Amino acid sequence: MKKIIVPIDFSEHSEYALKTAVKLAKKHDAEILALHMLEMSDIMLTASDGLQTQKAMFFLQLAEKKFKDFLKKDYLQDVKVTPIIKHFKVFSEVNDVALKNEADLIIMGSHGASGVKEFFVGSNTERVVRNSDIPVLVVKNNVSNINFEAVVFACDFSEESIKPYLNAVKLFDKLGSKVYFVNVNLPNERFKSSLEIEKQVVNFFTKAESNLDRMNDVHYISDYTVEEGILNFANKLGADMIAIPTHGRKGLSHFFEGSVGEDVANHATLPVITFKI
Structure with missing residues (x-):
């Protein structure tokens, strides 16, 4: 196991996934690819006028700063972490990132789902599981034993x-x-x-x-x-x-x-x- 992808949305559940990835990375001398999907409209991304371009750059820089601050964790100090920011479109893109970087595993945090929400909305984790060609490890809380x-x-x-x-x-x-x-x-x-x-x-x-x-x-x-x-x-x-x-x-x-x-x-x-x- 050489590379582990962890999608980050700044929630406590994505931090559960990150902590699990750290434990596995330390045990197997692996690299963590921390992936943040930045949601920006196609209009903003493709606009040619200066104002929209400035807005896109502002949100990108803001996301980079927030992501950088999020990754300032004491438990990440002894692990190689590579941050990746992608523009959000569909969650099949997580699989694209995994294949491009020859990752071995995706680890995602999830709060689960039930009832009508599960059928009609689903969760980001479900979408990644559905589209991933590599194994996806789903965690709901802190995993003490890896x-x-x-x-x-x-x-x-x-x-x-x-x-x-x-x-x-x-x-x-x-x-x-x-x-x-x-x-x-x-x-x-x-x-x-x-x-x-x-x-x-x-x-x-x-x-x-x-x-x-x-x-x-x-x-x-x-x-x-x-x-x-x-x-x-x-x-x-x-x-x-x-x-x-x-x-x-x-x-x-x-x-x-x-x-x-x-x-x-x-x-x-x-x-x-x-x-x-």
Whole structure:
């Protein structure tokens, strides 16, 4: 792990993310890319008259000063921090910054969301999770333990989950984490017998790694929703983190089908890390 991106909006939640990034950066000798998205209208950015240009420069300089002051933290002294300011348009730009700088991880603070706001507005964190090609770690509070010794990886063991699975185990091997895999069986048309699930898991590991070494770390549980099953299992296990693949659905597909990864990231109190399918 060489580079960690932390989007900063000056809130306490983005500071939770920054503190978590510092702990990981110190442990892995990584650089932190502190990213501030400056919201400025297209009119102001493209205007040719002098007054609008002066306004744009004023707001840019103001943001730079505020950002510089925000980064004057005692806990940042022994860490390499590179500040980046981008003009706000869409939150897919966070992914663009990550790819351009070859970052390994995005860490975001989130207060979560619920009810109507979650469906119609969502959160900036959701948008980043939805668009990111690299793992996104979502934190809700100060993370005191970044060893992440026990990680719950939620998986349906479909073939499309092989890529995020391989990315996840590669990262967790570096972190020294013990990974527990959980499959949630639902009491509806998607219900599967234990034999059916086991056959799917065998096929999954055979195609992913050509061995069944991790079979003993797979747990099958039943619950009314996938989200509840994941959260209940993580709490029972005493996990330090939840990992989950996410489709990154957009538009109507996201509205009607939703994303389990985003739901878990919204509602879990534990740190949640997502991997793009």
